[in-house]
Amino acid sequence: MKMGTKFVDSLLSKIDDESLRTQLTNEFNKLRDNKEFGLVFERHIPEYVRLYKREITEGAHVQLKSSKSDDIFTVREIKGKKVKIANKDGLIRDEKIDDLAVVMRHGESIYPGLVEVDRVERGGDKPFHTVINAENYHALQLLLYTHEGKIDCIYIDPPYNTGAKDWKYNNDYVDSEDRYRHSKWLSFMEKRLLLSKRLLRKNGLLIVTIDEKEFLRLGLLLEDLFPDAEIQMVSSVISPFGVARGSEFRRVDEKIFYVKFPETQIWNPSIESDQNFSFETFLEVVKKHVNLDDSSEERIIGELVETYASKPADEKKETFWFSLMRAGSNSTRSRSPGCFFPIFTTKSGELHSIGEALNKEQTVSEIQIPVGCDIIWPINEGNIEAVWQGDRDTVSHLFDSGFAKIGTMNKKLGRRSIVYLRSGTIEQIKTGVLELKNGIITRRKKKTNDLGTTHWNFPSHNATSHGTKLLKKLITDVKFPYPKSLYAVEDAIRSATNGKKEAVILDFFGGSGTTLHAVARLNQQDGGNRKCILVTNNSVSLDEESVLKTKGLYPGHPEFEAFGIFNQITMPRLIAAISGNTKDGKPIKGQYKFNDRKSISEGLEANVKFLELTYENHDTIYLNNDFSRIGTICWILQGSKGSEIKNTGAHFEIQNESFYCILFNIDHWQEFVNEVKHSDTITHAFIITDSKVQYQQVVKHLPTNIETTMLYEDYLRNFQIGV
């Protein structure tokens, strides 16, 4: 179809010179016929990246931190805190070193390192999850060294490009006035998605969330970048009452793109898919009774969700537990004397013992109650002596199997009820149709290929109730815009990794850390060892940034960095979730909902290392030969397990508590090989040498089941990346 060319046609028609007009028209028609109609955008290559924390050295290119101008200067001389810088015309001026930031231009190399900032260890010998404070484009390039083709699932929730300054391009916020807003966003995403493609396994899965602002363009971009993939879009209700959109429809949902490859398997995402219910119906009911304004509407819905969510889904619809006391005409004591006996409970409502059946002459008042117990008789509301559903042996057996339990207090009767499961229900439990866990029955999902529908409307995905409010419990004093519902992310990751308990999951727009939290919970639910790699920058909110800048504080300054997302939100949230305590050491209130409803204060069995990506100065580090900046990269490469090897000056390191070893001095390779052969834990060996021949010589002698990596003696050179 020829489109959008009328204007050009009209311009061509204005050319008086007929031969020129014909030639141009012919050329244009050729172009027009070849033109692809699809996603067309400017690829904005950033001309520079500011590395605020990088040391300023003579010869470095710099910019003034306070300036938004693109001017770049060269450092000519450094004397203490004073620096002489020259512009492109050679004009020299004096500046303070603290006012400058190093700038790297496109095509230049940078040398990343990783340093540990903190850690939390509650997972015994499980592998570590890692959280990296970094510009994700650089982190993704670094991950190519450690994880190319090894990631099972990439889940990302990128900035939605709302026009409300929700992300930065080339150091500057992108707003609705920016004519290149969509192009910038697309080129930003394209660069990162191209790296994602290389990181994913052949049977991996890419999940991207987005809203109505960019979903059309993102869909086209994904089609362009992943031509072999099957792409599906799910619409997911995250805000049932809708977010106001001026004169437009209120927005209740967002979109989730599933990008799967021919070998990818997906599982049913939600074990709570029975949660569907209509908020609108609830609201209709409420509205009949009260006049509500918008804010109370949200409050009431919050309460409804909480109430609804606190009940197991199946209990709402199906009743499995019935009264153990028989009702009806056949239920009197005289008709089944063997079924009239007392049941003793502790004061807290647990079964203590079961008494013998009374003979015809005995009265209830003759029976002794054990000390500290309550007695329950099958006496109904009309004070008639009835019977239990079975004799003493049958009821004992029901209790022993968990098929009978002491119920709640019946206020009218002033005693607890006793409930039991009918034989049909017991049969279904035995055949696996139903599952009985801690007295709660759930219907097991049928094992089918049915993944559910492309419309998710689950209360557990409500971003306010289970994102914002949950985050508030974990980090009480800081706000984060739009965290995802923990359970929504859990469902998405479950769909990607239900059958892959060792999966590696990457989120490089990590924000408040919901994805890692969800992965740790999934591991807890099925005993998995999934590893999450979460990358987020340490960006400071727009408001805080303006205040800090008025105080002369810029990125790179510790006081500025303290206000960043990584420091203020991601790290404290994850430490709180795993430890179960708030940052002042208090147990976190509340319980998880929907699934694995533990108290949040129990914490999670997981290990997490918090890291910062550094930009090393190759010249100075090389002189010091400093291994410490790349040591963590090696530790990640071998699987983030066990303790990390440091360079102590020894010829090689083989430690029992590590799963890898490093040969620092190639001259000692024979001793090294001998020791590796005697270790039964080592799975990976790093050999430091500049000679491929020497490397291969060592590898030849190592056991074949050991993976090996050659590292250059110039450590930083091993992991060099581009701006």
Ligand SMILES: C[S@@+](CC[C@H](N)C(=O)[O-])C[C@H]1O[C@@H](n2cnc3c(N)ncnc32)[C@H](O)[C@@H]1O
């Ligand atoms: C929409 S939020 C993700 C929220 C997250 N899913 C949650 O539940 O908390 C996107 C996050 O990506 C981070 N981000 C944006 N651009 C980035 C970049 N270039 N490198 C690293 N992180 C970035 C932002 O700091 C922001 O926190």
